[in-house]
Amino acid sequence: MIDVNQQANAVRRSRFYFFLGAVFKHLEGRSMPPDDYLRALAFALQSAHEKDRGRLVVTIPPRHLKSISAAVALPAWALGHNPSCKILVVTYGDELSREHATRFASVMHSK
Numbered sequence: 001m002i003d004v005n006q007q008a009n010a011v012r013r014s015r016f017y018f019f020l021g022a023v024f025k026h027l028e029g030r031s032m033p034p035d036d037y038l039r040a041l042a043f044a045l046q047s048a049h050e051k052d053r054g055r056l057v058v059t060i061p062p063r064h065l066k067s068i069s070a071a072v073a074l075p076a077w078a079l080g081h082n083p084s085c086k087i088l089v090v091t092y093g094d095e096l097s098r099e100h101a102t103r104f105a106s107v108m109h110s111k
Contacts, residue, residue, distance in 0.1 A: 017042035
C-alpha cells in the first residue's frame with residue numbers, strides 16, 4: 001500500500017507545478033498563491049524542459065515568481081530527473097546570481 005507522502009512525491013516528480021509549490025513553501029514558509037498564471041507558467045517551463053532544446057521566453061511582471069520558477073525550481077527539478085544534465089542560469093547581476101544559487105542549494109539540500 002502506497003502512503004500519502006509517496007503519492008505526493010510521485011506527483012511532484014511528474015508535474016512541475018506541484019514541485020514548484022513545494023519549493024515555494026520551502027523557501028517562503030507559506031503556500032504558493034493559487035493563480036492560474038502560475039499553472040500556465042509551470043506547464044510552459046515543464047514543456048520547454050521536456051523538449052529537446054526547448055526554448056521559452058517568459059514575459060510577466062516583476063514579483064510574479066519568474067526567478068523562483070525558472071532559476072531555482074526548474075534547475076532542481078531537471079537535475080532530479082537527470083543528474084548529469086548541464087544547466088546555466090544567467091542573471092543581470094552578481095547579487096541576484098548569488099541569491100538564486102543560495103536558494104537553489106537550499107532546495108537541493110532539503111528533503
